[in-house]
Amino acid sequence: MSVYTHGGDLAAYVIAAGEGDALLLGAGAELDVWNARTGGEQITDLTDADGVPLPKIVASDGTDGFxxxxxxxxxxxxPAVWLGEAGNPAASRVMSITVDTPDMITDALERAAAAQTAAVAAAAYAAELAASSSVSGHEQKADPHPQYATDARGDARWLVGKPAPHGPLSEPLWVHRLTSQPATSSADTAQWYVTHNGVEYLLWWWNERGYPRYEQKPGALYENLVVAIGAYNGTGYPILVERRESNGTTRTQVGGFDKDGRQLLSLHPWTALAAIDPNGLGRYTQSPSGETLGARWDANDTVRLRGRLRASSSTVSGDVMATLPAGFAPSHDRMLVVPVSNGAATAIEIMSTGAIVCRRANTGPPFDISLDDLTFTT
Known part of the structure; x- marks a missing residue:
């Protein structure tokens, strides 16, 4: 809110009627301030020259330097107010004009001069803009906006994809949502080209569903398409593969490569055999000297077994010694040779039903039949 200074000048005196035609100075007279000659509203937000609030205006008694x-x-x-006898709204009022009037006039003149200067500059810019407003002139003039990656116009102009430094995000910087399932013939969502010897090559792209694709091209056939750099003392895997389970929320780690480039097979859990001596022959049990009998997936549709079967009596060809857990049986029967702790070897057959069958009799019990690191393809 603007504030204006009143009083303190040659016209700011209170004159009171004396005897006869005499006029007296109204020392100590109290005045109210109004916003109109009659009626109106009384102004109460008044201060002295130092900003101290005043309940009313009091004429000097001559002892305060005035x-x-x-x-x-x-x-x-x-800037203009009306003064009247304090406490008497019906009393006649006299106008008081702010003593800031000369400064206000000077300020108005300065503003007018500045506006005139701005108008002249605007007219000159408008003339320049009009001269370049043709299509050819517009295309030839460089785009001065730094937020664009090129100074081209129209479709050839795009925003610089480099945000200013910022703290952690509460939402992604870039989100692209497809409102329907794209067909295989739909356009890629992103593409990156490089020109080599005058020929343009597509190096990488995000396909119609947003999945990344890479391809080696002339000019950089030595480049590796995917590089994962692990720390020498890193405990995380540079490449990890997870499987989304059928419940839609669980993710199971199933493979990858460690920091030394070794394929990760140990992520697959061991599954206990479905049964040992399923026909109740009384000859086969879990050996106490080996690992728990089990199976797990290895690389390339390969199943790996572990553990040892303890034979308490001579084995008989055709015995079903154990049964694989569900899902691990081969598509066709597999004949394998396994070591036996009595120094011999024996033949077994892993059936497509999951049964592990003895195919060569062994004597000299008790002995262990080792399935450790036995592998077969499914």
């Missing part, structure tokens, strides 16, 4: 009857400087929210 002449008796003179109205000391005060500040009001209007």
């Amino acid at each position: 002449e008796a009857g003179q109205i000391p400087p005060y500040k009001a929210p209007l």
Whole structure:
């Protein structure tokens, strides 16, 4: 809100009627301030020259550095106010004009001069813009906006994809949502080209569903398409493969490569055999000297077994010694040779039903039949 200074000048005196035609200076007279000659509203947000609130205006008594009857400087929210006898709204009122008027005139003149200068500059810019407003002139003029990656116009202009430094994000910087399932013939969502010897090559792209694709091209056939750099002391895997389970939420780690480039097979869990001596022959049990009998997936549709079967009596060809867990049986029967702790070897057959069958009799019990690191393809 603007504030204006009143009083303190030659016209700011209170004159009171004396005897006869005599006029007296109204020393100590109290005045109210109004926003109109009659009626209107009384102005109460008044201060002295130092900003101290004033409940009303009091004419000087001559002891405060001003002449008796003179109205000391005060500040009001209007450039023109009306003064009347305090406590008497019906009393006649006299206008008071702010003593800031000369400064206000000077400020207005300065503003007018600045506006004139701006108008001249705007007219000159408008003339320049009009001269280049043709299509050819517009295309020839460089785009001065730094937020664009090129100074080209129209479809050849795009925003610079480099945000300013910022703290952690509460939402992604870039989100692209497809509102329907794209067909295989739909356009890629992104493409990156490089020109070599005058020929343009597509190096990488995100296909119609947003999956990344890479291809070696002339000019950089030595480049590796995918590089994962692991720390020498890293405990995380540079490449990890997870499987989304059927419940839609669980993710199971199933493979990858460690920091030394070794294929990760140990992520697959061991599954206990479905049964040992399923026909109740009384000859086969879990050996106490080996690992728990089990199976797990290895690389390339390969199943790996572990553990040892303890034979408490001579084995008989055709015995079903154990049964694989569900899902691990081969598509066709597999004949394999396994070591036996009595120094011999024996033949077994892993059936497509999952049965592990003895195919060569062994004597000299008790002995262990080792399935450790036995592998077969499914």
